Amino acid sequence: MTNTKKVAENIYLIDARVFGIPNFTSAYLIAGEKLALIETGPTKSVPFIIEGIRGVGFDPADISYLVVTHIHLDHGGGAGTLVREMPEAKVVVHEKGARHMIDPSKLVNSSKRVFGDLIDEWYGEVLPVEQDRIMPVKGGEIIDLGKGQRLRMIDSPGHSNHHICIYSEKEKGLFTGDAVGVYLSDSGRLIPTTPPPEFDPDVNVETIKGFLGLDLKLLLFSHFGITEKVNQTLNMGIDWLMKWKESVSGMMSKGLSQEGITEKFRADTREALGSDRGKELLCQWVIEHHIPMCAMGYLNYFKKKDLTAS
Known part of the structure; x- marks a missing residue:
């Protein structure tokens, strides 16, 4: 259980060790009557994800939902590999990004325009997800896992136009993806994450301002970890985006x-x-x-x- 820790009632953080770096990329396992995994990491993270799920006593084959906040490879690149270990799982993704999960070739080529052949080294092979395994969302949908674990999908553009965040009604927690930034757990600071081609700081700021209106007690970052300093951290994200x-x-x-x-x-x-x-x-x-x-x-x-x- 070295790469997994409990961060809330029936919510576990799994260190996906993207780029081989510890404490940089989080996936989250949520247990109700059904199981959901938020973020898959890239293909090279799949062994860590599987190990993490098993390490807290669950079977990867029992996962019902794989939720990716957006299709960037460090968040959803491993979905095509993971679904082969999770025969019942639906891949939940923003409707604007769903086609790139079915055919990831354009996504991979776009990433290579920024990082070149490092993409293969960092992420591994990106496998497609069969269309009938995809559950497209646009925001507002509820995934009910049972035992009070209800997850609301929130359309969250800015970082990309196909980004969702996930609100846990039970924990009053927000799984932020990349919508707020990279959280530095030791210092409690943020670094923005503003990639081409879809990043828009004005839209991103409006998205974060919307989060300030939610009943929140916890932010759960994909990079990396959690904080209970909700408003302070959200405002930090806004300040960074406008400053840059x-x-x-x-x-x-x-x-x-x-x-x-x-x-x-x-x-x-x-x-x-x-x-x-x-x-x-x-x-x-x-x-x-x-x-x-x-x-x-x-x-x-x-x-x-x-x-x-x-």
Whole structure:
């Protein structure tokens, strides 16, 4: 049970060890009369997910729902492999992303445009999910697991246009996916996650503001872990998104390159890492790979905005 811990009544966090990094990517097992798994991680995480489920006394074959907050490979790339271990499971995904679970080729190629062949090394082979295993949602649907475990799907655009968050009515907890950011559990800070091609900071901020209106006691992050400091953390996410938007706008008006914007983001992030700096693998990956992706997301947003205005 080394990679699993109980974080609420009948909710277990499984460390998916994406990129081989501990304490960076969470999947969550929720037990009612039925079982649900939120996030699958990529294909390379499947052994850790299976181990985690078994480690708390459940059989992966008994999973009824695999819920992916969005189709990015570190969140849903392993679904096609996991369903082969979970014959009864439906894959719950935003209707705008469902086709990419059925045929992941365009998704993989899009990811390779950002990260190149590292995608294969990081994530492994991405297998398709059969269409009859897909349960598309658009927000508002309820998955009733029994024993009071009701999960409400929430349309949560901004990070991507096919993003859902999941609200646990029993725990008053929100499974945030990437809608709020990357949570640094040691320092209690956040780092935004703003990838191309769909990231929109304005839409993302409105999504987080909507979360502030929910009856919440707990945030459960896909990256990584949980916090009970709900409003403080949500407002931190809003502040980061607006700060970086203003920074990029100012730097672009001065003609700064993508490299210059990336270095500004890296400086901000090194400061935010704080006491998490002892996690060398995590910090290295964030600085070398995550931050350039975030800069690309903002630049892509402004380019699309300029095209719309012209």
